[in-house]
Amino acid sequence: MIPLLPLSALLLLSLSLSFLVTPVFALLENRTIDDSYGDSITGKKVIYKPQAWNDQSCPGCAIHPATSGAFNKTYTAATYHPTIGSISIEMEFKGIAIWIYFILPNNAGDQITTLCMANFTLDGRLSGYFEHRPDMGTTATLYNQLVYFQTGLNSTDHKLLISTSGVDESVFISFDYAVYTTEATSTQNTSTSSANFPSSTPSQVDKPGFGANTARSTATSTAQPSKSTLGPGTVGGIVGGIVGGIVIVVFILLLFLIRRCRPRRHQRTAIKSKWISWPTNPTYVWQDTHGRTFSLDSAHNIIFQDRPPPFEIHHRDQLVS
Structure with missing residues (x-):
């Protein structure tokens, strides 16, 4: 038989193992992709095609949104005409959700295009369409406008x-920034640039017949990304609770097995005294709680019988030790 470890040693071993098995928590982190500076962590830049895009420093542009209202005080914009072919913005990210923000002008003057239309293709599949028709009764510019979002993605590269592919009108597009949610380890820095998330969203209109798989970008205020990083209170807390519960269950099972395997101490057995008639010489015999029959010699030593006597047992019970 394998010798059992002392109880104190087993307890120390189980506690040591619980400290050695340290789970890696998956934290959710919001990161930004700026129009000019790119990804706030990886530094990867946005790709603009073709050479029709200008930033906030454009001297010959007809529309000049205030940089004070833009994220990081930058934006990149272009005016599209069907005769020049499609213009595009391309970005890559690794995460489970993404939000896109535009700057939307209204009435910027006669013959100045402020209509905004764009379609969104995620991983090669058309997933959204946005349209904003300007309010010609105001010159106010709308900042931090959520124009597209997608959640519930696999945590992979996207x-x-x-x-403006398929758009048959002249439109103005001003990209400000994007926010995406990704997973980070517990030891990783979770500092990100702070984005001013809008409390409301612009008007959006479906464009009939714009592709068979076109999905409207139904951006709402409830779909905004969290301003703060999601820390150990979310995924990490759940994982930690599960691991802690497993350690406790293993500890309880270990205690149970130790108690089962330890040799039992001899306990005093309750014995019933019964009067049994013997053929020749009446005497006292005894039965223990398991029904085994024995007698006592002159020194009061217990002598077990091979089998219970086949005689009638009369009433006269008492407990002795």
């Missing part, structure tokens, strides 16, 4: 393409 490619998002924003384009």
Whole structure:
């Protein structure tokens, strides 16, 4: 038989193992993709095609949104005409959700295009369409406008393409920034650039017949990404609770097995005294709680019988030790 370890040693071993098995928590983290500076963590830049795009420093552009309202005080914009072919914005990210923000002007003057239309293709599949028709009764510019979002993605690399492919009107597109949610380890820095998430969203209209698989970008205020990083209170807390529960269950099972395997101490057995008639010489015999029959010699030593006597047992019971 394999010798059992002392109880104290087994307890120490189980506690040591619980500290050695340290789970890696998956934290959810919001990151930004700026129009000019790119990804806030990886530094990967946005790709603009063709050479029709200009930033906030454009001297000959007719529309000049205030940089104070733009994220990181930058934006990249272009005016599209059907005769020049499609213009596009391409970005890559690894995460489970993404949000796209535009700057939307209204009335910027006569003969100045402020209509905004764009379609969104995620991983090669058309997944959204956005349209904003300007309010010609105001010159106010709308900032931090959520124009597209997608959640519930697999935590893998994704490619998002924003384009005017199929648009048959002149439109103005001003890209400000994107926010995406990704997974990070517990030891990783979770500092990100702070984005001013809007409390409301612009008007959006479906464009009939714009592709068989066109899905409207139903961006709402409830679909905004969280301003703060989702820390150990979310995924990490759940994982930690599960691991802690497993350790406790293993500890209880270990205690149970130890108690089962330890040799039992001899316990005093309750014995029933019964009067049994013997053929020749009446005497006292005894039965223990398991029904085994024995007698006592002159020194009061217990002598077990090979089998219970086949005689009648009369009433006269008492407990002795």
